[in-house]
Amino acid sequence: MKKLVGAGEILVEIMAERIGQSFLEPGPLLGPYPSGAPAIFIGQAAALGQPAGLIGAVGDDDFGRLNIDRLRVLGADVSAIAVHTGHATGTAFVTYRADASRHFVFNIRNSAAGLIETNAAATKLLAGADHVHVMGSSLFSDRAITVALSAIETVKAKGGTVSFDPNIRREIMQASGMREALDQVLAQADIFLPSGEELFLFSSATDEKGAVDELLARGLSCIVLKKGAAGAVYHDHHGAVASPGFAVDEIDPTGAGDCFGAAFVSFWLRGAAPAEALRIANACGALAVTRKGPMEGIFPLEAVEAFIATGNTQ
Template sequence: MKKIVVAGEILVEIMADSPGDGFRVPIALTGPFPSGAPAIFIDQVARMGQPCGMISMVGDDDFGRVNLDRLAADGVDVSAIGIDPDRPTGSAFVRYRPDGARDFVFNIRHSACGALPKGAAVEALLNAADHLHVMGSSLSSPDIIAFNIAAARAVRARGGTVSFDPNLRKEILGARGVAEAMRSVLSLTDLFLPSGEEIMLLTAAQTSEGAVEELLASGIRAVVHKQGAAGVTYHDATGRRFVPAFRVDEIDPTGAGDCFGGAFVALWLRGEGIERALTLAAAAGALAVTKRGPMEGAAHLEEIAAFATAQGRAV
């Protein structure tokens, strides 16, 4: 099977126990949970039984070990995850507002994952990659942007493929060079996985339909438009397919899109039928929200298929 590689942030997430606005008064918190959008994505890929690896940095601390232990146990190749002796593992503090929106306090740029490791292990993993997945949340510094773009070019030059999830956060969207970096990655993308209004962000279109036309005309092979509880729509040159969302009791929505992406990319690379891949990926995303903690709901393929079948979906 094809090997999927992602390069980006590894964090711990620490969650407020009560809804509210921000962190301006002392409140109860729970964590650390293993996290980071690319880490959640690649953990789900591993749980699908797909060969995969990650390039990142963690600190020489318990927060780093929480992540390394989890990823390695689930089958991720962690040989290219470096340990920074001087900087701590990244962190994200999150608090949900009563309306479901979230406030974050991130320590990424000045943490261990603010840079990527170099050396033989990184080169070996990249050389083994058949597919590169890029997360918009990882495009947080000029060096990491340059690394992802160079890696995407190298993978495509030898016949591999690239997927791109913009995964926007308002806390990083305004950073210098991020919008330009996203356009550069988009120009190298085979499979695009935007959520909601992200589908129009990097186009001149005023509607999602117009955005899809523009994206496919630019050379992207397929667009998977994630719409949360409204379902997911797949577009390619042959037409569109829609799959409704699964209905579950939501405990924590963080990581749902990353788990969807990990499941779908793995199945897409295996040549699964699109409707089956969409259905199983939607089931993976649904299962992700049923547990507290961004990576805690990642499930194995057998669990995902059993859940979908129990919900009356043919897989």
């Protein structure tokens, strides 16, 4: 089976307990939960049985151990996660607003996560990789950008493939060089997985079809538009395939896009037809939102298949 590698931020997430809770005053918090978009992605891919490993860095602290232990339990290759003493593991504090939008306070660049590098263990992991997945949120510093671009270069040089989820977080969009790096990654991607308005950050078109056509003409193999509870739509040079979402009670939306993407890419790498890859991906995205915490809704393939057998699409 093809091996998938991710590179980027490994964080713990700490969540405000109440909807609408402000971080401008003390309040009850939940967590720590293992997190970081690439970590969620790699954890879900591994849980589905895809060989998958992560390049990243944590501190020599309980938050770092929480993350490494979780990824290991899910079956991921953690050999390229560096453990640094003297730097704390990165954090993301999140509070949900009444309108369902989210506000984050991140500590990524100045945490252990910011020390990401292509060290000997990362080089070894990449030597065995067939596919690299990049999250836009992982392009948070010059150093992180260098790691992502060199992973892409290494994997593409041996005929491998690339997927890209912009995963835009307003709170880290201002990082220097991020905008250019997002475009550079997209230019080398085979699979593009935007959600909501992210599609329009990369196209001059103002309508969905126009943007999809423009981006496909630039060399992508396929575009998968994530549409929250409504499911997803796949586009390639032959046409489009839509797949409805599964009906679930949404407890916590964070991580859905990452779990969805991991499932889609894993099944794409296995040669599944778009409709099948979308069905598994929608199921993983739906299951992800049924638990508080971004990685708590990651399930193994058997549980995902059982959910599909009994789940209702919308």
